[in-house]
Amino acid sequence: MMLSKNETSPLMNVTARGRAAALDLAIATPLPQDVNVSFEFFPPTVGNGAGPFWASVERLLPLDPSFVSVTYGAGGATHDRTLEAVKSLNRTTKTEVAMHLTCAGASRETINQTAQEFVDAGGSHIIALRGDPPKGSNRYEPHPKGYAYAADLVAGLRDVANFDISVAAYPETHPEAGSEEADLDNLKRKLDAGASRAITQFFFDVEDYLRFLERARNAGIAAPIIPGILPVTDFRRISRFADRCGANVPKWMGELFEGLNHDAATRRLVAASVAAEQCRALYAQGIDTFHFYTLNQADLCFAICHILGVRPSMPSRIAA
Numbered sequence: 001m002m003l004s005k006n007e008t009s010p011l012m013n014v015t016a017r018g019r020a021a022a023l024d025l026a027i028a029t030p031l032p033q034d035v036n037v038s039f040e041f042f043p044p045t046v047g048n049g050a051g052p053f054w055a056s057v058e059r060l061l062p063l064d065p066s067f068v069s070v071t072y073g074a075g076g077a078t079h080d081r082t083l084e085a086v087k088s089l090n091r092t093t094k095t096e097v098a099m100h101l102t103c104a105g106a107s108r109e110t111i112n113q114t115a116q117e118f119v120d121a122g123g124s125h126i127i128a129l130r131g132d133p134p135k136g137s138n139r140y141e142p143h144p145k146g147y148a149y150a151a152d153l154v155a156g157l158r159d160v161a162n163f164d165i166s167v168a169a170y171p172e173t174h175p176e177a178g179s180e181e182a183d184l185d186n187l188k189r190k191l192d193a194g195a196s197r198a199i200t201q202f203f204f205d206v207e208d209y210l211r212f213l214e215r216a217r218n219a220g221i222a223a224p225i226i227p228g229i230l231p232v233t234d235f236r237r238i239s240r241f242a243d244r245c246g247a248n249v250p251k252w253m254g255e256l257f258e259g260l261n262h263d264a265a266t267r268r269l270v271a272a273s274v275a276a277e278q279c280r281a282l283y284a285q286g287i288d289t290f291h292f293y294t295l296n297q298a299d300l301c302f303a304i305c306h307i308l309g310v311r312p313s314m315p316s317r318i319a320a
């Protein structure tokens with residue numbers, strides 16, 4: 001419908017409080033089919049814990065992600081389970097599988113061996129990280145014979161195989177960085193060492209990501225910087241966790257979850273709605289690729305992808 005200059009669209013409503021309604025974000029029109037997604041999973045735990053991992057994989061793979069990734073526990077705690085999971089995924093799916101690999105708590109030799117095992121199992125994409133300190137410790141200490149930082153790991157991996165390497169980026173600056181500039185220099189070092197893209201730490205304020213992207217581009221970083229999206233269902237837990245990650249939890253989020261401590265079903269609906277809105281706001285700014293921290297909660301990510309116009313392209317990518 002075309003309007004003459006002086007007409008206002010009947011859709012340009014004004015809310016009861018007199019504010020123009022943000023209709024472009026409020027109407028759940030599916031987006032054009034050009035959104036790319038990737039999914040991050042925790043490795044299966046032993047026993048019954050394997051269920052949520054495989055159920056999440058089965059649910060989300062039909063959405064044809066660019067890749068799926070499996071995390072590496074703090075201090076390398078899940079070494080065997082991560083490696084087993086990526087090998088299994090490589091055997092049973094056609095989707096690209098990325099393995100997270102960290103410097104923490106291991107020698108260069110051990111890390112290189114792990115990377116080689118991944119290659120031998122058909123892997124080629126590594127998400128190279130410094131890693132968080134092991135449980136019970138607040139301070140990161142490089143292993144005496146290890147890679148000290150992620151940039152060293154990226155360079156070391158180059159000697160093992162011709163990996164496609166992703167690294168971490170921090171829209172709100174890594175909490176241990178000396179300054180915003182130092183953190184951006186570090187990102188540049190990781191890319192210069194051979195990484196081809198960055199995936200961001202989760203963030204909730206779209207402006208934080210957009211400002212960071214602008215600073216990175218101004219600093220000459222041309223590689224893709226994929227926003228990491230964390231759907232939040234447990235506000236109290238995320239508030240505690242975000243502090244350590246250098247992510248700010250906005251006040252509005254606390255207000256959204258007010259009164260829902262004992263109402264998990266509503267919290268999930270709110271989580272899907274907030275994450276979908278965040279992605280739609282980013283999409284409106286030209287961002288069409290999203291990495292989801294699924295926390296092995298497939299239904300939530302499936303719903304968000306559905307809102308973003310990402311639909312199953314085939315019944316299943318898991319081989320029979």
Ligand SMILES: Cc1cc2nc3c(=O)[nH]c(=O)nc-3n(C[C@H](O)[C@H](O)[C@H](O)COP(=O)(O)OP(=O)(O)OC[C@H]3O[C@@H](n4cnc5c(N)ncnc54)[C@H](O)[C@@H]3O)c2cc1C
Binds near residue numbers: 200202
């Ligand atoms: C997408 C993504 C996936 C993740 N997956 C995992 C995972 O599977 N397992 C896990 O344990 N953690 C994971 N993390 C968390 C990550 O390990 C932590 O955020 C960690 O604290 C930093 O990792 P990094 O790779 O960014 O480190 P680095 O890039 O090495 O940077 C760490 C800090 O050191 C500073 N720094 C870098 N080089 C130097 C130097 N030479 N001298 C002084 N300071 C320096 C940086 O500015 C920064 O403050 C992930 C994070 C992201 C964003």
